Amino acid sequence: MKYSSKGLIFSLFISLIFTFDSYAQQQRPNIIVFLVDDMGWQDTSVPFWTETTPLNKRYHTPNMERLAKEGMKFTNAYATPVCTPSRISMLTGMNAAHHKVTNWTSPQNNVSSDNDDEQFLPAKWNYSGLSPKADVPNTIYATPFPQLLKDAGYFTIHVGKAHWASIGTVGASPYNLGFMVNIGGHAAGHPQSYLAQDFYGNKPGKNTLQSVPDLEEYYGTETFLTEALTLEALKTLEAPIRNKQPFYLNMAHYAIHSPIQADERFYQKYIDAGLPPVEAKYASLIEGMDKSLGDIMDYLKAEKAEQNTVIIFMSDNGGLSLVPPRAGIAHTQNLPLKAGKGSVNEGGIREPMIVKWPGVVKPSAVASQYVIIEDFFPTILEMAGLKSYKTQQETDGRSFVPVLKNAGFKDDQRALYWHTPNKWVPQDGPGINYKSAIRQGDWKLIYNMRDGSTELYNLKDDIGEQKNQTDAHPEKVRALATKLGIQLKAWDAPMPLVKQSGKAVAMPGQAGN
């Protein structure tokens, strides 16, 4: 719109349009996705299960409690078993089996992070990650939602872990994924160090691809990475709030991913509580992250932006349950859930999710409708008022705005899918390596690519996936396996190749299974 050299009447007319347009624009909410890395469903004092667990008592997350009080807790929220697939599903609205980035991307270009296997040759997955441009080898070419928000006038900010694509590819830079600001995000999936004393991994001669960029002002101070990223994020909000430009902030903490280092601000109290050092460090990473959430909430309040800002709290996969580095018995770190990061069992995929949306979501609401990480794409665009937009990809996610508006919303016909045709770690574990899964209603089926076997669980009574009902409900197994197979086929999901035959592993529900 231009106003130059027009008469007053025309100007008045235009100004009316402009005013209402401005009004509409100003009403568009700010949106913050507060994405934690590797945080388990129970790594919080907020109880997400029907009862308060020992883990809920162990961890202190007062700001998550505050957020849950002001918003809606999702007790059945899902991501994928590892980080890059979740992050790409979120940005593209595609299921991981569809975008084919089914494992974490190596920061190095054209290097698959898959481990070698005796039985299988690797599946053809997109191991270089997400690309906003065509014809980049081993990437999914798709339109990320921050680009759509940016095009619609949002001020789009990424702070923290990116990990959407490998170095040497266009997706390595958040600036190519629709973000107007990037602080600290690049091709790596974890920090070399959380410590400013270590220059976050940038000490001369000591760098790796995990050295965190952009934070030189803190070098040599005692500023923990989580705190530094928070301070940086708050700085970026100043201008859009003052300019009344709606913003999208992707606040993507490196915490609580390994290396499990002590956040000294909180470490001692967990030692005093009797935790072994590594678990005290883990707990300190959680509480440091929680403080960041509180600082952001406080800032919004102080800046009078609280009432017009959506906050979506989420984790990208389950809590790490490998021992070491964790203490205790492997795969018990997310109890009552089975296993952890890397697994299609609940411990690997169920997430602590909370959404605050003043004026829309009722305080202290609890939703049991299952949702999944690719749902963020249409939800966020709907929140921002984008009704029609063009994307390179066909999206799979569904907006959960109806759930936000009605905590009782129920759809138990929808099916959710997980797909890991990869060898994430050298040793298989519960739900770990070469597994697919489907959930519909309370039923969940896991498909094991190694031998075509299945596990069937009813999550309503058996959230811990302890009672395999495959033999008791063959018709349910058949139905879910067929549905899973049809969907994976429709997405042309990558499958590993059997070394002996050179052929792809059969999809679930196919003849032979």
Added chain:
Amino acid sequence: MKYSSKGLIFSLFISLIFTFDSYAQQQRPNIIVFLVDDMGWQDTSVPFWTETTPLNKRYHTPNMERLAKEGMKFTNAYATPVCTPSRISMLTGMNAAHHKVTNWTSPQNNVSSDNDDEQFLPAKWNYSGLSPKADVPNTIYATPFPQLLKDAGYFTIHVGKAHWASIGTVGASPYNLGFMVNIGGHAAGHPQSYLAQDFYGNKPGKNTLQSVPDLEEYYGTETFLTEALTLEALKTLEAPIRNKQPFYLNMAHYAIHSPIQADERFYQKYIDAGLPPVEAKYASLIEGMDKSLGDIMDYLKAEKAEQNTVIIFMSDNGGLSLVPPRAGIAHTQNLPLKAGKGSVNEGGIREPMIVKWPGVVKPSAVASQYVIIEDFFPTILEMAGLKSYKTQQETDGRSFVPVLKNAGFKDDQRALYWHTPNKWVPQDGPGINYKSAIRQGDWKLIYNMRDGSTELYNLKDDIGEQKNQTDAHPEKVRALATKLGIQLKAWDAPMPLVKQSGKAVAMPGQAGN
């Protein structure tokens, strides 16, 4: 302004105000400072002297020629002898003797870059650089103009070399200096490498404090640093242009600072022209930088932002004249000017400056009025329409908008000042180490701190500073030395200490000189 739940009439009234306000806002020009590092006055095919020199014939800068055709060439534009002082003078509007960052800042905190000297102990200068916050040791606490632009609604972007302060201090981050976006800028003053094949210095285990951040998408490609920064800069302009938000872009190339590496896109032609390899590399760095300027001009034209965008081309100090790394005879690389980077002689401080301001500056204009780098501060704020603003510092620069509006503008009473109470390199050279200088009209006086001696030149007839007129014009020497001394005293300019006496070197024009 808020528009919610108001009646139509009030809304109309408000909308009128808002419209005119918007109109005014949209008229505010975009401003680009295209700042080259270490580029000499003659490192271009644009003749800045009264005649075309052999150096003008050597270098190819077609886009600078184009810019000069569309704007105003300043034949008497000055910076300081080295980079950080210039960059801080530009951002703060203060003379270097006043802000006391009189030498380049080490990327390491609390480390002076001064060399040891037999005669002198170091002056107390602000060797940690610029700080936007109080009480940071060894820094100048000042308000940078990008902060004022940001506060006034500009979208402020920094791309490339920052070098305003040391690691571990708040000024190390452009995000603290009023920039809303920073790509590639940090505490270092040069790149470890211009080559994407070297990851711009970020190869694992090979990093230094000069490793360039933020450019992982180019790693392993053939994208020269100059090109990568240009591509990044253009991306940042997309949103503000579409949103009609005025922007300030600080396009601060690392080129043409050492390491003198070949920009392969242009290298061979200079070899073919018979230049020795190092000089062919140097020329290729220049032409690569010039291509960047052209790409930005092309982009603005394509985006229809050309007519509302000011471009200010500038260098931060004179061309390097040390041999090695340069070829030939030392201190002849900026002929007809004497010496080069580090010197208060013209070769160290006179810069190729061009300003394009459509609708204000006449095409192919030439201004001979002398201006200096601290003048950028008030000039840019005036261009942006900022009439009153608060700064922490008292500023010294003068707006050159009157010159832009009238190429014939003349003020030969104003005095310009340079002050280097530092030992920049281990060996003194012409105008290098422990020198101050003043220019008023055509007269220039250089004060040598080592022995209190002076050199007097008349630049009108003696641009090469070959004919010392100290003996011929004692009254001019006395007047200029006094003026210089009074000003340095008023600024409390740092002076080196004489080892023997422990006392500060006398200011020029004082008893004893």
